[in-house]
Amino acid sequence: MTAPPDRRAAAALDAGDPLTSFRSRFPHPDPARLYLDGNSLGPMARGVEERMHATIEAWRDDQVEGWADWVALPTRVGDRLAQTCLGARPGEVLATDSVTVNLFKLAHASLDLRDGAVVTDAANFPTDRYVLAAVAASRGRRFVLAGSVTEALAVPDAALVCLSHVDYRSGRRLDLPAVTRATDAMVLWDLSHSVGAVSVDLGRADLAVGCTYKYLNAGPGAPAFLYVRHELQDSLVSPIQGWFGQRDQFAMGPTYEPADGIERFMAGTPPILGLAALDASLELVADAGIAAIERKAAALTGMAIELADAWLEGLGFELVTPREPGERGAHIALRHPEAWPICRALIERERVIVDFRQPDILRMGFSPLATSFVEAWDAIDRLRRLVTAGDHRGVDTSARRIT
């Protein structure tokens, strides 16, 4: 094994990084803080801050006439997402509501097309599992919580299989096109932990949802998105039949008739401030290019893994994240029996902002546009020093889990 990079080598990686200038487009309010939790809440870019201020001014000054522009945001931002991040076509993506609500809409609607079970894997994100179980129960379908993705794909009578593209704990990334091809069931992809960090090739995938407050940096509780393959749209009807999904919204006619295309999956009035922030954030993705972002994610996580291998041996850590760059996203997960106190001590004593997942996972997210190689190096260095010195013991672990 070769020696791991020293700090100068990390600085050299920054100097050679084609995306290095993007880091300056994010305020770094506290230089001593290393922010490795962009996979829970992405940092704010300056352009996003400006756009939010402009949107507040538009409400203040234009009042209701602002809607002449705002009304197109869910589809316009959706198209931008499709083009910059998702490998989808115009008219296939809509930015609106939360992941939970969008997942509910698509899962429920998809069962009109297929008989059979609703399937996901036990490691999938909680909201996915909970929503799907309830949808299956209300539609009288069998719900299968499979022990693995492989088992989920092997369920013979599956109508719908829901999978996360990148696992929120391990960071493992699935081969989305290959998995989609491997099953006759419809696949509903949750892209929350991959979108904006690695390229997504929806290609001929059926259904997807995802969140925008992680790697897309659109702010706390920013609107989520949903994707429906063009050819499926006219045969799916949202269970939440709201006026924004109505064909002729302001005719306000007696009965609901779904709009043509993706707009039928709208429900109520969309959140304009969040959509504006997302729109501005996608400008950075467009400028950088998702392929370059994915390359940097691979390099950052690759260096972090290399350092962890070299420095954390014998300290009780186990790398959970795949070592093959194409098989992971932009975060790494380290298992440790004391992961929770280590997480708290890293945050409170070392100002390395990371997070924890039950029961024993320490997550470090390397938001590609905002994070430098030196920051990643420093973070693993601080982790090494903390645990070597045993300084995580005795830290206050009573803090409420908030993300």
Next chain:
Amino acid sequence: MTAPPDRRAAAALDAGDPLTSFRSRFPHPDPARLYLDGNSLGPMARGVEERMHATIEAWRDDQVEGWADWVALPTRVGDRLAQTCLGARPGEVLATDSVTVNLFKLAHASLDLRDGAVVTDAANFPTDRYVLAAVAASRGRRFVLAGSVTEALAVPDAALVCLSHVDYRSGRRLDLPAVTRATDAMVLWDLSHSVGAVSVDLGRADLAVGCTYKYLNAGPGAPAFLYVRHELQDSLVSPIQGWFGQRDQFAMGPTYEPADGIERFMAGTPPILGLAALDASLELVADAGIAAIERKAAALTGMAIELADAWLEGLGFELVTPREPGERGAHIALRHPEAWPICRALIERERVIVDFRQPDILRMGFSPLATSFVEAWDAIDRLRRLVTAGDHRGVDTSARRIT
């Protein structure tokens, strides 16, 4: 009939108005513009602007640690709504999602408690009618679109009756406690067109939803709210079972178990910017007091009706709104065969911002905290002069309806 007030009399009403100082807490970006569309999108108060900027700064500077404060916003803002506007108890109101999604959740859940039909009146707001029809169909219930509120309340096998407290077109206000008592069905109130304009006495009402971007001035697409009477909460389960409604959210356990109390009606991650704006807006309501706001709404609409009676006779208008103040909200509706060109001409030529509802309704909303008596006087005066001169004819009526 006595002579209607002249402009000096309107100015005297402003001088004697205990809420007159609140008007200066709203920027008035264009002094020539009379904004009477606060019933579609309320104007922004300065305190709301400041709070939004502070929230953007908190995301920028505190990043994920902002959630330590934000996580309580849905219930904290809900409690503030309960106290300032709704006559409800702490723990009965939650600020989250859209009216459409909240209506879906509560209507769906309520049917677990009662057999029978889902009922609303044909004049109810479109999203209510559409959502309820779909919920009834998916639950195998009869859906009744009654010809009137009276007919809706007379449906013998009703499980759920959904009614708007203030009608979005006519402005007619129902006696909420009396109607609630008049039926054995559960009543789901839509408060979108009354909350923040007149007092709401939920008292022992069962269920309610409402929006906050009208008279509560929380911004375009701001989060809505829902109310569930305390005694009912533990027997209702949301059909959208998301991780924010889970009992121990960050345990991320295998199965959904609804949280105790109102939090079980959360779905996904709540929109923080909109919640912060709503929280700040409720400070104005608390400062003014909803009883004083309701008195001013009655006085503003009363003067407008008096002027309309005096000035618009013979011009083809018919007042649709009840003349008894306790039977209306804070907007008035005038029926006119040329309502649409009059609406467009008022906006484009006279800068009186009003809106139109199919097929022939001109709406004028008098947002009590932001609107003066002189503004209301001027608006009716401009309407009189416009229609008397026939200046609404030939106006461009091709504008897209946006609100």
